Amino acid sequence: MLGKKKLEPSGVDTTAMATTEPEKEQPWQELGLKQDEYAEIKNILGRRPTSSELAMYSVMWSEHCSYKSSKIYLRQFGEKVTPEMKKYLMVGMGENAGVVDIGEGLAVTFKVESHNHPSYIEPFQGAATGVGGIVRDILSMGARPIAVMDQLRFGAPTNPDTARVVHGVVDGISFYGNCLGLPNIGGETVFDSVYQGNPLVNALSIGSMKHEDLQLAKASNPGDLVILFGARTGADGIGGVSVLASETFESTGPTKRPAVQVGDPFAEKVLIECCLELFNSGVVAGIQDLGGAGISCATSELASNGGKGMRVQLKNVLLRDESLTPEEILMSESQERMCAVVPKKKLKEFEKIVQKWEVEYSVLGDVIDEDRLYIKWGHEEIVNVPPRTVAHDGPIYERPVKLPKYQKALNKDSSSGLARAKNASELASQLMELIATPNQADKSWITAQYDKYVGGNTALSMPDDSGMIRVSEESGLGVALATDANGKYSYLNPYEGARLALAEAYRNVAVTGALPRAVTNCLNFGSPENPEVMWQFKEATAGLADACLELGIPVTGGNVSFYNQSGDIAIYPTPVVGVLGVIDDVARRIPSGWQDDGNNIYLLGETFDELDGSAWAKDLHDHLGGQPPKLDLAKEKLLAELLHGASIQGLIESAHDLSEGGLGIAVLEASLRFNVGARIWLGDILDRDQIDQTAALFSESQSRVLVTVGREDDVKFQALCEARGVPCLRIGVTDSTSGLVEIKDVADLKLEDIRTSWSGVMSELFG
């Protein structure tokens, strides 16, 4: 050695410069921070942040990562619970995804997340990386991902831009999910012009594991190594969370396309197998996926969760683009990356496994016993912060709330004045018209682009009411999953709308014979800076938390997506609620359609004249007003218990829930499922419930299910309903030979005609 070489400054903003040049102008506003937030950062650090620190705080304190506007309301999901509700909850909210015990030493983890904004800007990549992101969340809990679902809301089907979004989103989900080898087992597709500039793309994934395989995102042992592995870091998705998901779209201004991430499902598939082998070999002490806010998030959260600190050398990050600045590296949302905490003595074993899968990795640094995250760029220190202030102690807002100006008038404007069918033929043509509306029509144009078979464990998928996956091949133990959200109901009454979403998902799980056990949610709303939107959010979260408490099933995690708003137009509040059910043997599952001839058809539950917010009012009369249907959760629970009991005794041949479109649509769907017709009479419903034919066919009264029962089980089934106090009315008989759905006093509809109107809609619209 000839003596110490003098280290030249690289020109990046260092912590030393932050002290020597305190007055430097910083682009905090452009990065989405508010003035008081910038002041708070200076207060925490006792100096101005470096440009790298500013980058980290700006992404981590963004609405998307910090939940700063929603946090005070989300707490209810943890508070409105009983000890009984927590019985099966192994990991609750706050982790990458909740974990639920399903028995036999097995657990599942599931979560739904939004990728709305990127999917509007670049539908294909936006939707694809939405799937990729949620799957990594599931993986990072130690689980093998076993299925995906998607919840989609598009603009008016006839608007030319809708086709662009629909094609891109469906292709993106198909491309990414299929390449990962994850069966797509269900979801929702809804069209409404309110989503025109703000389509919703929510993606759900579920994974399974043994109890002991649970992994957590924390760095708690000083000396352990911090390793970044998977894809290289590039310039894609820089500032995605702060730029895209945390402000509204303006029609002018530069394009935000570069802020959308680009996905490579092959890299992710390899990463999944690699991670599962790493977990199996016990070489990983903590793991975190890289999603929103990239390395900023992974390093600060791992350290904060473990109550420790970290030293990181940012020059060790493997780059796709050597020209990236340290700030960009910290903010990049390049996909298919994971961050592991690995004990030093396990490094060799770690390297062997990642090399087997040909996955690239680099050691970024180590865990230290100090409440500090130090990040260096070569020899210069560019970050020196308490990790908790970045990851968890972000700002919390109690934003103003205000009852929307339009709300009273909206609720007063009931559907009672709408013209009802004057005769049987008008009624029949309304039913035929409704089944051919894009919202009720066959969605197989979409679902046929998704692999539902891979894995060999799919017991139910679209168009059945829930998806169902076998978890144990030995015992047949499995899980059912359904998600629902009726934006119209939530717009009319956000508190009730959220309860109704939960009730429908709960019912959809119950009709398969599974017992509902846990809840996830993705809360899609407009701008939190609008007090009227914030009121909707406040109401919806209260409604959901109260309803979960009443049904006795806990929220295990979820996601909030704000700023789904273009100009002054916010979307309907759309709280997507997912319910997970457990079934001891998937062989017992109940189909949603009719298969046999001569089975009795029963309507469970009562029908009221409830057409406000219905598909009949909106899609046939272009009317939305009044109050959504009433919901009595005690009845819902009773119904679920009845279905479970009847399924265990093998009394039910099919069960289909009544929701949008009411009994009329449910009857047609149950017929179309296996092409078996029926003879239906409405007379007894009219008499018992004192309603007219329009209400009987189209009312969206809750807690109703259509079931079929073999004649030999008839007496037993009726006795069971009576014993449980569930209203039960025989309204028809299945008929596999007539090729007709005969609705007495209304019409004889040919199954072939129904199928033609129902199945051609999507391909006609989208090709």
Added chain:
Amino acid sequence: MKIGVITYPGTLDDRDAQRAIRLAGGTPVPLWHADDDLKKVDAVVLPGGFSYGDYLRCGAIAAQAPATKEVIRLAGQGLPVLGICNGFQILVESHLLPGGLIRNEKQHFVCKDQKLRVENNQTSWTNMFEKDEEILIPLKNGEGGYIASDETLKMLEDENLITFRYLDGNPNGSLNDIAGLTNKRGNVVGLMPHPEHAVEPGFGPDTKTAMRSGIDGLKFFQSVLQQVVNA
């Protein structure tokens, strides 16, 4: 009876193929793409998926893998080989079967229950079927359009090498409705549809009698087991 199932990076249906072999009564042996040791198996399945992300061309990179090279060598000596979907693409890229597979005619990935006619029941993988038997198994692919030169098509037709044809509509624009092929010896079979997804009641395609009860795929695996036993 040992049947190997090769896993390439990006392979998806390997565990399904292993399950199918087990349900048919065989012993599945996992094989790794980078390993040219086929562990003395009696037959090999190249399962579906997106090996190497379908980069370059579907199956093109996998065709160069050490395990595939060994499959090509042993196929020449009569080892029964079944290529399903991406496995079919690999067989075509390996020149064990002629022609090529291109993007579906309608440009979309398609997943549906597909009716097929068994055109040739004299292969290692179809000997349990009746000639002209109609079967129902899932189909799921993005690049399943079979193409070949007129000359090759004529040869395939003349020599009865077309093993399966699509019925009730051609889902991907394949020439001559070709769903699957065999070689002249009858030990190598490739097809786009997925027999391994129709082997277990409750998890296969819907049939007239019950939901998801179709198990027509099982006979593929029973066929090879029977042949190996008789050999």
